[in-house]
Amino acid sequence: MNTIHITTPSKNYPVFIGENVIDELKTVLENLKPSPKNLLIITDENVGNLYLETVQSVIGDAFTHETIQIQAGDDQKSFENYMACQSFALSKELDRTSVVIALGGGMIGDLAGFVAGTYMRGIRFIQIPTTILAHDSAVGGKTGINHPEGKNMIGVFHQPEAVIYSTDFLTTLPPNEKRSGFAEVIKHALIADENLYRSLRENVKTIDDLKGDSLQKALIQGIEIKNAIVTKDEKEKGIRAYLNFGHTLGHAIEGELQYKDITHGEAVALGMLFALSLSGDTETLGKELKMWLTTLGYPSFPKHLSASSLIKRMKKDKKAEKGMIQMVLLNGFSKPYLSPFTSEELESKLSSFIEEV
Numbered sequence: 497m498n499t500i501h502i503t504t505p506s507k508n509y510p511v512f513i514g515e516n517v518i519d520e521l522k523t524v525l526e527n528l529k530p531s532p533k534n535l536l537i538i539t540d541e542n543v544g545n546l547y548l549e550t551v552q553s554v555i556g557d558a559f560t561h562e563t564i565q566i567q568a569g570d571d572q573k574s575f576e577n578y579m580a581c582q583s584f585a586l587s588k589e590l591d592r593t594s595v596v597i598a599l600g601g602g603m604i605g606d607l608a609g610f611v612a613g614t615y616m617r618g619i620r621f622i623q624i625p626t627t628i629l630a631h632d633s634a635v636g637g638k639t640g641i642n643h644p645e646g647k648n649m650i651g652v653f654h655q656p657e658a659v660i661y662s663t664d665f666l667t668t669l670p671p672n673e674k675r676s677g678f679a680e681v682i683k684h685a686l687i688a689d690e691n692l693y694r695s696l697r698e699n700v701k702t703i704d705d706l707k708g709d710s711l712q713k714a715l716i717q718g719i720e721i722k723n724a725i726v727t728k729d730e731k732e733k734g735i736r737a738y739l740n741f742g743h744t745l746g747h748a749i750e751g752e753l754q755y756k757d758i759t760h761g762e763a764v765a766l767g768m769l770f771a772l773s774l775s776g777d778t779e780t781l782g783k784e785l786k787m788w789l790t791t792l793g794y795p796s797f798p799k800h801l802s803a804s805s806l807i808k809r810m811k812k813d814k815k816a817e818k819g820m821i822q823m824v825l826l827n828g829f830s831k832p833y834l835s836p837f838t839s840e841e842l843e844s845k846l847s848s849f850i851e852e853v
């Protein structure tokens with residue numbers, strides 16, 4: 497087992513990562529002060545069917561626990577499910593000592609974290625990530641839900657007590673979810689670690705290569721990159737915005753597709769290619785990345801989406817300022833920066849990009 501210590505101004509906490517580290521859950525719960533009156537496990541149907549029993553058996557009789565299982569899919573990160581979780585928590589009389597357990601990928605982590613961050617003005621929660629993508633989402637304390645007007649528009653910063661990342665849970669991920677999570681690993685490598693990028697490029701020839709020790713090593717490196725950034729800028733007043741590399745367009749694509757038909761990371765991958773095409777310094781890297789992503793089976797750009805509707809969504813991005821769309825670009829490996837564009841300028845660049853890819 498490996499332990500990474502996340503340090504932020506508001507909270508320090510461990511990430512336990514490795515095969516079967518789910519067993520750590522019991523110790524983590526026993527060490528909580530005050531001891532929780534009860535636990536609320538929030539999961540989705542897919543993950544619940546696969547891993548709920550394992551988690552429940554680790555908890556055993558030591559703590560009373562309730563479970564709410566919601567449908568899978570990013571469109572479920574919704575007001576309706578937020579309300580359903582809060583109502584369930586109230587009906588089961590969770591109090592301020594109670595603890596929410598987020599068992600699932602980023603969708604569940606964001607929703608359950610937001611439920612915990614706002615129930616009775618904030619109770620504790622533990623992340624049990626089950627996707628590759630969640631090496632990113634489970635760390636750093638961003639929680640929230642989608643609004644029909646935009647992704648992740650409603651939320652709070654709320655750090656977990658611990659992250660328990662049992663990598664044996666990742667073996668059941670379907671290929672498109674492996675691709676989704678791997679896009680965020682590539683993002684971390686591009687914005688902060690050229691050696692990691694080169695090593696992944698060399699060793700990941702097919703999506704099935706994402707397994708075992710090499711996957712675990714890449715996840716640890718990704719988490720460490722994220723930790724280094726959120727340690728310096730927990731609330732995204734500055735450099736944390738670089739973690740949104742690929743996300744401004746990625747979120748717009750997801751929104752236009754109603755959070756269906758494409759995974760989060762696959763949309764982010766397209767967003768990264770667009771961002772790389774915007775700077776002369778990274779055009780070649782963008783072309784090389786596109787070839788690699790195509791080999792790994794990433795989807796091509798959904799050509800039925802129009803540049804103008806995507807730009808309308810990008811204008812509503814949380815980073816947009818004074819009508820300008822802020823794009824995260826790279827000057828090269830590990831050299832991210834924010835670059836403002838007018839919507840007209842970006843729309844014309846996006847139209848050309850869509851034609852060419």
Ligand SMILES: NC(=O)c1ccc[n+]([C@@H]2O[C@H](COP(=O)([O-])OP(=O)(O)OC[C@H]3O[C@@H](n4cnc5c(N)ncnc54)[C@H](O)[C@@H]3O)[C@@H](O)[C@H]2O)c1
Pocket residue numbers: 540541542543546568569570573600601602603604606626627628629630632633634635636637638639648665666667668669670673676677759760761
């Ligand atoms: N908070 C953050 O900092 C942050 C960062 C990046 C992404 N996100 C958010 O994360 C979300 C995407 O997360 P995700 O990609 O993990 O999606 P997800 O949670 O929707 O999971 C993807 C799919 O895989 C299934 N699944 C999960 N674990 C599985 C397993 N072990 N075996 C088989 N199937 C499994 C789920 O049921 C779902 O169908 C988005 O909402 C995104 O906005 C948040």
